[in-house]
Amino acid sequence: MRTDDDFVAHVADRLAALPGVVAVSLGGSRAQGTHGPDSDWDFALYYRDNFDAAGLRAVGWPGEVSDIGAWGGVFNGGAWLTIDGRAVDVHYRDLTVIENELAEAEQGRFRWEPLAFHLAGIPSYLVVGELAVSRVLRGELPKPAFPDAMRTVAPPIWRRQADLGLRYARASYAPRGRVTETAGALATAAMQTAHAILAARGEWVTNEKRLLERAGLREMDTIITRLSPDSNVLAEQIDAARHILETAGA
Template sequence: MRTDDDFVAHVADRLAALPGVVAVSLGGSRAQGTHEPDSDWDFALYYRDHFDPAGLRAVGWPGEVSELGSWGGVFNGGAWLTIDGRAVDVHYRDLTVIEYELAEAEQGRFRWEPLAFHLAGIPSYLVVGELAVSRVLRGELPKPGFPEAMRTVAPPIWRRQADLGLRYARAAFAPRGRVTETAGALATAAMQTAHAILAARGEWVTNEKRLLEGAGLREMDAIIARLTPDPDVLAEQIDAARQILESAETLEPATGH
């Protein structure tokens, strides 16, 4: 079994050798030092304009290798692999797209995209944030800071989406005793508000795993746990959630995020 350092070097070398790849990075909790013993390993291979996943598939690592674009949007594909007994994610990243999204973010422009495993979806600037928090292993990559324009523009957009979701839940779900729909609306609004809070602080978000902790919104768990099919209870908890989320902007940054 390779040591962690040898393992990272081995994977980086193999990825960097693939046709079209110009840089390789290590991201996620492993790059930031916040990983657990069973955390997976997140690598990204950067190419410009074209990459053929068949090259990665030909390496022979067991797992699933997607085609370009199969994950949709800026998060355009990757692989779930097992390498030396370790769970490894490999993300495909087109540098031409990254440069465009960075230029957009610097002007305070972004769009929202749905993505599997993300309740609130993702902002298009997420792939720029990956660069900011990752460790470059091979090649050269930019290290962007959080754009000042985005600190102003993004928070009200996220908060507006959260507010609309809660209003709809209050009007359409609560009176009908819809527990599941209400729980979904509350969870989504919490994630959206967390995006708003971290954007206002100038902190990058790359996934939702620690998003509520980072925004200080873990108390939303108690709100959701109190839901019952009683319409009055649902209405009360939606109102309680609104109070928590609307006042959350005064929270101090969480340490370790």
């Protein structure tokens, strides 16, 4: 079996050789040194304007390969593969799109998009943040800093979304004893607030796996575990959560 370094080089070479690919990076925990022995491997292939997923399928690695656009939005597609017995994610990244998102972020503009496995969804500047924290393996890629404008603009937007969700839960879910709906609202608001805190710090977020830890919001676990169908309990815990989230990162 290949060593980790040989494995990375092997995958990077195969991806870089695909038609239209101009750069390949390693991201996620493997690039940042926070991985465990069972962590998967996150590769991104960068192209400009056009890439045909048929080329990746033709390599023959077992797994699922999506077409461009299948995942929607800026996070526009990729593959879940098994290579040399290792779990590998490959993400498609269009450099033209990313350059536009970087220009928008530098002006303090972004949008929110839903994405599987992300409670709060993702900001459109996520694909820019990937460049900042990834390790370039083949080709050349920019390494942008967190825009000053985004540090000012993003936090209140994220916090307003969190506040609206909790207000709705207080008015609609708590009186009806809706535990599941309340738990979902609390979890989503916690993630949104965490985005706000990290944006204010100028720290990139590329997924939600360690988001609450990084933002110092693990206390929300206690709130969630206290929920019960009692409407008074739900109201009390929503109020407690609002206090935690409104004061966090202040």
